[in-house]
Amino acid sequence: MQNNSTSLEKATRINLFDLSSVQMRTFHLSWLAFFLCFFGWFAHAPLMNSTIGPDMDLTQSQKITAFIASVGITIVARLFIGNLCDKIGPRKSYTYLLVFGAIVVAGSSLAYNWETYLISRMAIGVIGASFVITQYHTTKMFAPNVVGIANATTAGWGNLGGGVTQAVMPLIASGMLAFGFAESELSKWRPAMFVPAAIMLVVAYLYWKYTQDTPKGNFASTTGLKPEKKEGESGLFMSAVKDRRVWILFAIYGACFGLELFVNGRAATYYQTKFSLDETTAGMIAALFGLMNLFARSTGGWLGDKFSRTGGLAGRVKWLTIVLFIEGFALILFSRMDMLGFAITTMILFSLFVQMAEGATYSVVPFINKKSLGAVAGIVGAGGNVGAVIYAQFLLRSGATLENSFMYFGLAVIAISLMGFGIKFSKADEEAAQKEQKELEAFEAEIKRKEKLAA
Template structure:
């Protein structure tokens, strides 16, 4: 951990690592979301139907849920420098595949594989936690998350123009291919300019790669319960592709997917048992324990805030267009204000968390999120447009600040498991998006917003079970000695 001052516009030491990490995250999101802004051009060029376009959008997020968990494990084991660089380089390949696709099947395979790059976010969470002390960690993670997340908005603003500059029917191919080139080049930039820890610091690794470690018997069962929604979300995506949904897959294939998911869950139960079976016979010393309920609460909160953000960004242009009879361009600009807030809101959530405490900040922001979505549910055509935009932006502030505050807590639970905890929490955000978008397909806009508000209130209640991170967490060095890592000013 370095003790240099937090100078936002410095590009040396820990600030260099922070800036290069948010740039890596920015690029992963630019690549991940490079399809939506060029959707009409792709549709015309490949002769795709509306249902096939919807399928590509679903496939784009399908792999991200398990990928975030897997990437979190690999990050803890091999370090963020190697894993981030490898992800950026390897995912350039399906990006190029999509740019060169000639038909729906090729495009579908490429978009499915590109879901993996959406897992990049969790790598930087571990990297930033290694370089910043606890009293700056929320701010640093907020900048990483907020500025990196803006990659999706940057794709929306720039790629259509780049496609026009290249011109012709294949302009979209050059625009998407360019994002792949940027990803490939930055893989080498990142690898050659960062290290996993400051000089002299220890990079703590988990004892096992197969599953997350827990430190008590009740936590063992809670972990298994918290794994279930991730499998349920993947089953829900399969159902969306079934004859009952958009009819891309046959019912037989869908049943095979269900059976495969059940088998994978049972395999995961076995892996969790293998890694943690000792806790049933020998209690873990109190010094080395952590409470998995902390992770479970953060999962539920991220399900609501990031899950709702992904879902709302997808539907907000249409909501404004239909509610206020706006043309699509104006509706898109108005809705874009929601995503634009990320630049300030995530860092603000982390900063508030650093200054005023982790739990109290989350309680305040989650309550604001619930109130914001409740007001969104009341918006109709009788409202002045400016007031609806103000409500949407205020709601967006609480949503994205809440995301920043969640990831201000993630690195303070158990250092060597930070990647896995970030991976699971991040995956819950995608589970939330799948859930809320599915709800939207059955209900009107008002009910959709009320459902999110209700979910936020559930998260608010679970927060009372979370403990404020205090004192120190213990990690064991390779030589067997114990290092105590501060997680708060108080040693209580």
């Protein structure tokens, strides 16, 4: 049975085992592409102290600078990629990005000094823009009653790549040495980079072949699908720039996803230095932080959808404000833990709420400016990278310890959560959302009635 609204032709249900519909094929391929991009983006992090740093003779300052460069370039990339989605569509945008990612991740293995290594890390940072395409594409494919959980699940499962790479890349690097693909212990990271690169090329082909820009077709082949600039209106990007709610969400996303990026880049090192753990053990523990993406971000988006049923668009914002406030408190707890067991427990608690806050953020994004969806998604997504750069710069320049930095960041998150009260929707927007919600509920009720009769 079709699960699409006849008016929107967007999926009103998420059936994970359905690969026949373009909506669910897009769902699965978008999170898989996102996963691989994040895997490649953070592939250097767990190997930095043990192999890459010594092999390249990097100082501590250079290691942090490389992280800042890799995360910082994504700010520009996310702004660009959101606008690109509005122009050429998410299918082409993702395919091109995956091919580019494969080239630069593999190419990083050729770095021979600090300058070439820095350039390679900057190039790799571009693939962090994959998040924007994922959110754009699922928003195009899923109806408002499930768009929150659809966006959150694809983003959450994609974010897993940043955690899984913490545990897997050390194993891949060791395997390269064991099978003779590396000359020494210090150089084993170089051939390891070809593994995620090769898989990216495979997924690029699958994305091009099995997805399309919208349920109706591709931007280039079907008229009326591509967002157009109307006479008398500002451009798509500028209309998003002028909306203050976009910048509040920009700051909020910096307070949640920005911290996830920062922790992904520093978690393994944190456990190695503070608790004197080896590379593999520290990587396994750090991977637990990303593992919560299996369900935490989805839960945040799902609860955003639930809050909207009784509280409308304002209900989505209320949930976002609550979960972000708790995230800040959880981070402060984590920063105060000196015993390994308590540190792991509070890290997982923080991970749950930081990822639920990300899901809650992108349950609000689709309703800010539907004409400029790509621009809004890009700007808000860039906020996460700006946050990560700020955190890394603070660590580099303040002289504060990592645990004290976590405490300061937790206090900042609590303060930023209060900005959520500034996100308001017009009466017309609320009424339109309520009307659409009722239409979707009626449509779902009709589907259930037909299914019951068929049974």
